[in-house]
Amino acid sequence: MIASTQRRPARGNRQRERTRTALISAGQALFATRPVESVTVDDIVDAAEVAKGSFYNHFNDKDAFAATIYELVQGDVEFHIFSANRDVVDAPTRIARALCTVLQYARAHPERLMAMLSMAERRTTSASPLNAGVSADIQDGLKQQRLSGVDLETGVLTVVTMVNATVRHAMSGETATPPAALAAAMAATLLRALGVDPRDAEMLGRDAAAAVFEDE
Amino acid sequence: MESVAKAHDVAYVRFRAPNLSKMRSFLLDFGMRDAEIEKDRLFMRGFGESPFVHATEMADTPGFAGFGIRLPDLDALKRVAAHDGVEIHPLDAPGGGMVVRLTDPDGFTVEAIAGQTPVHPVALPGRAPWNEGGDYPRRNDFRRTERGPSHVQRLGHVVLGVSDFRRSEQWYKRRFGLVTSDEIQPRPGVAIGAFLRCDRGDQPCDHHTIFLLERPAPPGFMHAAFEVADLDDLMVGHDHLKEAGHTHFWGIGRHFLGSQIFDYWRDPWGHEIEHWTDGDQLVAADGGGIGRIPELMGVQWGMPMPPLPGGKPA
Numbered sequence: 001m002i003a004s005t006q007r008r009p010a011r012g013n014r015q016r017e018r019t020r021t022a023l024i025s026a027g028q029a030l031f032a033t034r035p036v037e038s039v040t041v042d043d044i045v046d047a048a049e050v051a052k053g054s055f056y057n058h059f060n061d062k063d064a065f066a067a068t069i070y071e072l073v074q075g076d077v078e079f080h081i082f083s084a085n086r087d088v089v090d091a092p093t094r095i096a097r098a099l100c101t102v103l104q105y106a107r108a109h110p111e112r113l114m115a116m117l118s119m120a121e122r123r124t125t126s127a128s129p130l131n132a133g134v135s136a137d138i139q140d141g142l143k144q145q146r147l148s149g150v151d152l153e154t155g156v157l158t159v160v161t162m163v164n165a166t167v168r169h170a171m172s173g174e175t176a177t178p179p180a181a182l183a184a185a186m187a188a189t190l191l192r193a194l195g196v197d198p199r200d201a202e203m204l205g206r207d208a209a210a211a212v213f214e215d216e
Numbered sequence: 217m218e219s220v221a222k223a224h225d226v227a228y229v230r231f232r233a234p235n236l237s238k239m240r241s242f243l244l245d246f247g248m249r250d251a252e253i254e255k256d257r258l259f260m261r262g263f264g265e266s267p268f269v270h271a272t273e274m275a276d277t278p279g280f281a282g283f284g285i286r287l288p289d290l291d292a293l294k295r296v297a298a299h300d301g302v303e304i305h306p307l308d309a310p311g312g313g314m315v316v317r318l319t320d321p322d323g324f325t326v327e328a329i330a331g332q333t334p335v336h337p338v339a340l341p342g343r344a345p346w347n348e349g350g351d352y353p354r355r356n357d358f359r360r361t362e363r364g365p366s367h368v369q370r371l372g373h374v375v376l377g378v379s380d381f382r383r384s385e386q387w388y389k390r391r392f393g394l395v396t397s398d399e400i401q402p403r404p405g406v407a408i409g410a411f412l413r414c415d416r417g418d419q420p421c422d423h424h425t426i427f428l429l430e431r432p433a434p435p436g437f438m439h440a441a442f443e444v445a446d447l448d449d450l451m452v453g454h455d456h457l458k459e460a461g462h463t464h465f466w467g468i469g470r471h472f473l474g475s476q477i478f479d480y481w482r483d484p485w486g487h488e489i490e491h492w493t494d495g496d497q498l499v500a501a502d503g504g505g506i507g508r509i510p511e512l513m514g515v516q517w518g519m520p521m522p523p524l525p526g527g528k529p530a
Contacts, residue, residue, distance in 0.1 A: 017461070017463055072522075072523050072525075073523050075433065075523060075524055075525045076523035076524045076525075078432045078433075079431055079432060079524045080509065081432075082408075082431065082432035083402035083408055083509055084402060084403075086402060086403075086406050086408050086430075087406045112523060133432070211403060
């Protein structure tokens with residue numbers, strides 16, 4: 001038999017959970033505006049209004065903390081890219097739609113996405129989790145002979161850096177270009193950088209932006 | 217598609233956990249009641265007629281262990297058993313009845329059941345009408361809500377992350393006659409999931425009983441949702457779970473698809489479990505619609521959806 005339930009105060013647990021939540025939201029806000037390297041554990045505990053010691057009750061170090069935040073957002077972004085590319089086989093189309101989707105996601109969840117991008121800058125290899133999809137698309141594109149002049153490494157780097165720069169620019173508030181138009185133009189530029197025929201690239205960029213931004 | 221049987225509802229969810237006492241303690245705080253407590257199995261019920269709505273088996277590794285679907289009668293159960301070429305067994309659980317154990321395309325255990333003996337519902341606290349919209353039916357009748365856990369009435373739906381939506385949809389529809397309330401289409405004609413309800417003919421039922429969603433992650437249990445008495449009951453239960461130190465996940469808010477007011481929690485091993493109230497009701501002839509990603513992931517009001525976890529089963 002199970003012993004009858006005793007009401008437990010569980011205040012320790014509750015406080016622990018609150019501290020973790022406060023740390024993660026503070027981290028998201030800080031990483032959204034500053035590179036991971038420039039954010040200290042002191043900055044994080046100050047923003048979260050918790051004691052410094054409690055940070056280390058939850059995370060081994062700043063890198064582990066940053067990885068937790070990255071993983072939280074990564075799954076969500078992957079789901080949106082997956083949804084946008086469901087049933088799409090053509091690699092350039094998939095890459096163009098991924099760029100448009102990340103930009104659209106940034107508009108809906110600016111802090112989440114910007115925090116993730118800060119960390120994505122340090123995850124540039126094709127083996128990094130979020131880059132696994134990009135990697136597959138680059139490999140397919142090379143196999144389909146739709147991409148050229150890049151290999152896997154340079155292809156992934158090209159996509160990661162251009163997506164990152166496009167989102168940062170769009171979110172900076174310093175451009176008057178409407179997001180869908182920026183997405184179309186940058187998707188086309190990205191595809192050209194990956195060796196897609198320029199006329200094809202322009203059409204694919206426009207179509208991808210129209211498909212992803214059609215609800216707006 | 218002609219179906220083998222028409223399910224009436226979901227009946228229960230099963231889990232494995234290394235500590236039944238801890239699970240029970242959480243579920244009591246969640247608003248369930250004891251059904252049966254054994255050395256290595258725990259059965260919890262709600263305030264409704266189901267003999268149990270949540271079962272936990274002692275195991276070293278915690279996890280989702282499947283769910284029950286209630287069929288209208290033994291004839292329907294026999295047809296399902298014959299269709300899949302499996303045997304009918306007595307259901308060794310409170311309320312008895314018979315069970316056919318199936319494995320869906322992603323390996324989830326699905327127990328089709330019939331002939332369970334219902335239990336007497338437990339009375340819910342009195343529900344006075346609302347003074348709202350210019351009508352004031354409650355006069356000299358002061359609303360006082362008792363603090364404590366919610367009152368779980370029943371299991372309402374189960375949500376599964378699947379690896380191939382169309383394959384799973386066909387599997388469930390073929391056996392259980394489910395109908396689509398809203399298909400999730402990121403783009404016209406491209407489906408990644410659907411809210412499925414039971415076909416009870418002209419009898420209304422919940423907007424969804426099973427929700428299947430294909431994600432870029434391995435298949436996995438996503439959540440189980442339990443109906444509570446009403447809005448006050450959900451809010452009071454929220455306070456109670458918070459006070460008891462349990463892990464809140466998402467809510468309170470109102471969904472678009474199904475329209476429920478929702479509140480999501482995590483059990484001690486991280487399984488998502490939902491309180492809901494005021495969901496949509498449909499009959500078979502009401503047909504279905506199409507939902508887009510913003511409707512799936514957005515809210516009409518309340519807390520925005522947290523990031524959807526990826527990489528490993530949720």
